[in-house]
Each structure stands twice: as structure tokens, then as C-alpha cells.
Amino acid sequence: MENLKEVHSYNEVAEAVKSKQKAYLLLYKEGSENSSCAYENLQKIKDISPGIEILAANVSKIRDIHTRYGVTSAPTLLEFINGEFHKTIKGCHKPDFYKSVFEDNIFKATKKEENETPKRVVVYSTPTCPHCNTLKSHLRRHNIHFQDIDVSKDQQKAQELVKKTGQQGVPQTDINGQFVTGFNKTKINELLGIQG
Numbered sequence: 001m002e003n004l005k006e007v008h009s010y011n012e013v014a015e016a017v018k019s020k021q022k023a024y025l026l027l028y029k030e031g032s033e034n035s036s037c038a039y040e041n042l043q044k045i046k047d048i049s050p051g052i053e054i055l056a057a058n059v060s061k062i063r064d065i066h067t068r069y070g071v072t073s074a075p076t077l078l079e080f081i082n083g084e085f086h087k088t089i090k091g092c093h094k095p096d097f098y099k100s101v102f103e104d105n106i107f108k109a110t111k112k113e114e115n116e117t118p119k120r121v122v123v124y125s126t127p128t129c130p131h132c133n134t135l136k137s138h139l140r141r142h143n144i145h146f147q148d149i150d151v152s153k154d155q156q157k158a159q160e161l162v163k164k165t166g167q168q169g170v171p172q173t174d175i176n177g178q179f180v181t182g183f184n185k186t187k188i189n190e191l192l193g194i195q196g
Helices: 010-017 033-048 095-114 130-141 155-165 185-192
Strands: 022-028 053-058 076-081 084-090 121-125 147-150 172-175 178-181
Touching: 010 022, 010 053, 022 033, 033 053, 033 095, 121 130, 121 155, 130 185, 155 172, 155 178, 172 185, 178 185
Parallel strands: 022 053, 121 147
Antiparallel strands: 022 076, 076 084, 121 172, 172 178
């Protein structure tokens, strides 16, 4: 597992984030259980989300970074957009939470660049369905933002789905009102403009 890129001064942070559309800096305290938790979970995300710049700074050794951003507790994750400080996320969170933060931001940035309206994508799934997980991984890999509805927990949505499609099986993907049954990669790619 590759370590997060350590920075040692405010100037180093400013230099590292200035050319990035999105960048993140974890301020952590060595020896703190909460900080270790945040560091390890971000490390996991870095390994599966290439292209995300995640920096780290140990506030026990570096004094000029957290004071610049008004951070008083560690761990705190700082988000930068186009080199400018944007917001903080305090505490340790699960890898999925960090992943959703990064993917949501990448998705929004990509769509803004392309200047097109993002398609509305709803996935109907269950936690135990392997094809559902494959489908969702495929969408995440291509930075497609989607709403995930667990029909095993929402009987009303399950009934609505059967009315709309005549199908009980999952996954079902609603792309701007057009339903795709199962993990039909070719059809999904075609409707979403995914290459590969």
C-alpha cells in the first residue's frame, strides 16, 4: 500500500495543490488512534482511486499548515479546488465515505468541464446480488453518479419497479427513464456514453 504524499510546510502544500483541479490534505497527529484510522482509510482509497491527489501532514511536527486554515483538531481532511482551499471534513470516516466524496467531486468536475447535463441514473439492487455490485463498480470506475435503491429494504420501491418493468430481478438500471435489466454492459455504456 502506497503511503500518502507527506508535505512539510504551508509553501509545499500551496505548490502541490495549485495545478490540481481537486486535491486533498490530511492533517493528522502521529500516535493518535483517530488519526491513524483516517490515514489508513484514505490510503486504501488512494490505491483504488488513482488520479486523486491526497497529501498528508503530521501536525506534531509541522506548525505552519493547520494555523493557516484555522484547523484546531486532527484528523481533518482539507479539500482544495483549483488550488483554493474549499472545505474541511473532520474526524475519521470509513473508506466508502471518502470514496463517495472523491467520486462525487470528480463526477461534478467532469460534467462541468464537458458542459453537459448529467444523466439521471438510478440502480435498483440488493446487497447480496453479485451482478448489482459489478454494475455499481463499473459505474463508479467511470465516474457515473447514481442513486442506489436497495429493494430488499424498500418494499414500496420494489413494487414500483415491478409495475414499471414487469421484472422482479435485480439489478435494474433506470437511465433517464429507460430501464436496463441485469448488467448489460454494452447497453449501459451506450446510454451513458462510456468508452470501454
